[in-house]
Amino acid sequence: MTRHAEVLIIGAGPAGLAAATAAANAGARVTLLDDNVGPGGQIWRGGTPCAASPQNSARETALREFRGSKASLLTGRRVADAPEPHVLRAFVEETGIVESFTWDRLILATGARERFLPFPGWTLPGVFGAGGLQALVKGGYSVEGKRVVVAGTGPLLLAVAVHLQQYGAKVITVAEQASLRALLPFAVKLSSHPGKLVQGARYRAALRGVPYRTGCWPVSAEGIDRLTAVRLSDGKKSWTEACDLLACGFHLVPNTELASLLGCKLVDDFVAVGPTQQTSIESIYCVGEPTGIAGVDAALIQGRIAGLAATNKTEEAKTLFKKRDREQAFGKRLDRAFALRAELRSLAQPDTIVCRCEDVRYSQLHSQQSWTDAKLQTRCGMGPCQGRVCGPAVQTLFGWRNSSIRPPLFPIPLSALVPATTPASNEITQLQETV
């Protein structure tokens, strides 16, 4: 089954919602696809009815404006392939059907995922991503009364800690690997982003009584079949915190796989875009985290710019450039402030698992010469996550970059790998080769 959209948007997070709203209000036929069960992406993930999120006015506004536009939203769609120019194929897990979408303009708003770094014990039940635990709580996991250590790096840690507290968890400590020195310029410059200062202050108030330690990172997760404690270090001393859960993530990596598959140029692992968010391919735009990790406010403006540019409202889009550039500058500061320290590359022990899909350990990897050697000899990156978890890890550990992207972009049923055959195309079933 094939649908046509004048503007097709992939990803219903803040950037995608803003793009869809702008393009639809400009009169285009807009379809927005997302893999999740509802809109919002990660940062605005909707809770299931039993775990509804606290009110977030920016989110409510964006959703209201989107619903007020004529854009259509299709959830539970996983884009697997781009078989020919201007065609995308998406798999619908619920029904097992593959849908084809043709498009005039494409806007990629595929967001980001957490960076995971291996350390001893990180595969224990009870160890989650930071955003990961937040998402699972929104999905109905109760953390009431659970003792939680939040660790890793990035502004996400604070947001996660506050959120978990609101759901009744006892946050024992927040361990941010960036040093105070690295964070200070970022904190000072927040004055040029007053909204974020207020947000920061709100977080700090909410977390009163919870130690927020900088220059501190996890060295191991302890426990036999599940987590019982986390060992933290500040480089001089280490200590153990008994806990039930560890929410640990090391900032974000962009989801650039679809952009790569389509042939969009990447620079330094991000999708290269021009002033109107246009990629190296004229009919394709990219917005939000895949262009640079810069947060919600940047994503909203970039989305709007692309939605306008894709519907030829370039003059209106230009009026947003300055604000967008300011938000992107905030993103650059994020990168610098939360850069990964060298110690994180040495956390893994020889028997620490690096590839969780295939249980490949550090000792099997560190003697390999390249990502390709590693994949072939150890099967690291050859599992269902297709290198999304171990890829950023081995890039941090060994400097290897994954350069080959092939369809399917996600594991899909065999029957979905190719266009569905109907009884009419029966040359296939008649296949009995004769010599």
Added chain:
Amino acid sequence: MTSFDVLILGAGIVGSACAMECARAGLRVGIVEPSVPGGAATAAGMGHLVVMDDSPAQMALSSYSRSVWQDLSSSLPDTVEYEQCGTIWVAADEDEMDEVHAKSSTYAQAGIASEVLSSSQLAKEEPNLRSGLAGGLLVHDDGVIYPPAAAGFFLGTALSQGAQLLRGRAAVALGQGSVTLEDGTQLSANQIVVATGSDLRLVPSLPLQKRKGHLVITDRYPGFVRHQLVELGYLKSAHKLTADSVAFNVQPRRTGQLLIGSSRQYGSDDPAVDASILSRMLERAQSYMPRLADLSSIRVWTGFRAATPDKLPLIGPISEDGVFVAVGFEGLGITNAPGAGHLVADHLLGRRSAIDPTPYLPSRVPILEPSHA
């Protein structure tokens, strides 16, 4: 100028097997590999160890090589995933059952154990095959390996016996006793072995053609398929000299993942997945095994096989001046690698081979003078 007794060009499974045998025999071995060892045709292949009966010479080489695999099996590391799961040649109808019986006696004459399966026995061995198939032939001692790890093991063995790996630069020209690399480096060796798999540039005089194939790998479904399953029509597909074709071919990995093939296309140098032939291949596979349709598929890729006009590889000298080849294995590169390694070492050392090497000599096909540096 570095000097070797023998320079092997290509660290795929065939080149690595040659290197291993030569190093074991005490020769000073150099191996030239432009990219990732085992990363080209070796990595693309299925890893099926199979005795093929399409000609007496093929039978001789594949059964010899399969027995070398069996001898090696106890020393292969776990990563090679050697499994003697057997092959079942699947017969769809009574005509194909006749072929099964003929095949069974051909194998028996060559001392290869096999067992004819009736329709109900086939269904019992492989419950996920569709009902209504006529039966099959189970070849017990066929097996499955993971090719890149096997090539890595052969290469590692060669290196531990003193061989040297020269990695990162391709050989661009051959001469008498010398090889020139792409950066101008000249290497000297008494003998040179070209084992460059699907890269045919060094041997333009040989009648080799690329045949593109597709494979799909699924997530883990332990027990879903127990043997390598190949339709009898595979032989017809493999023998087509010009047309594109597909054939049902499914392999269980030790991990429980399934490898699904197979396709053959001529005249294509493009590694991109071809949706049209992939579609035909998967339709064919699902027609034999309908429940494949729902299996989670993680990756699709293509590879190239090097094929000769008579379907036998070229193993032996191509000139008077010490240049040998081990190329043109089509879909039997993995199976025939250890056997080829022995045959090549035998040629270099003037040793008698365990099988008659004549059918594989390059002199049997019309060739031009090889180009000189």
Added chain:
Amino acid sequence: MRKAPAPLRQITVWLNGNSIAVMEGAMASSAFLAAGIPCRISVDGEPRTALCGMGICFDCRATVDGVAHRRTCQTPCREGMRIETQR
């Protein structure tokens, strides 16, 4: 003016053959997490549950209604759903 949300419904799902009550719409992963049972056993035999919560790591995969390798963090529970730890 927001509508009052419909009252939350408890439903029954089968977790490794045992019936448990969950809130309707909760993800299947939360059933495993609440019970302290692994979603899957890894290649080397380790117990694993969800990690990323957003459907990309596949560590939360389990057999749902007979279909293996389903990402339970992306699978809302339905009445009578059969959820099983898988290898």
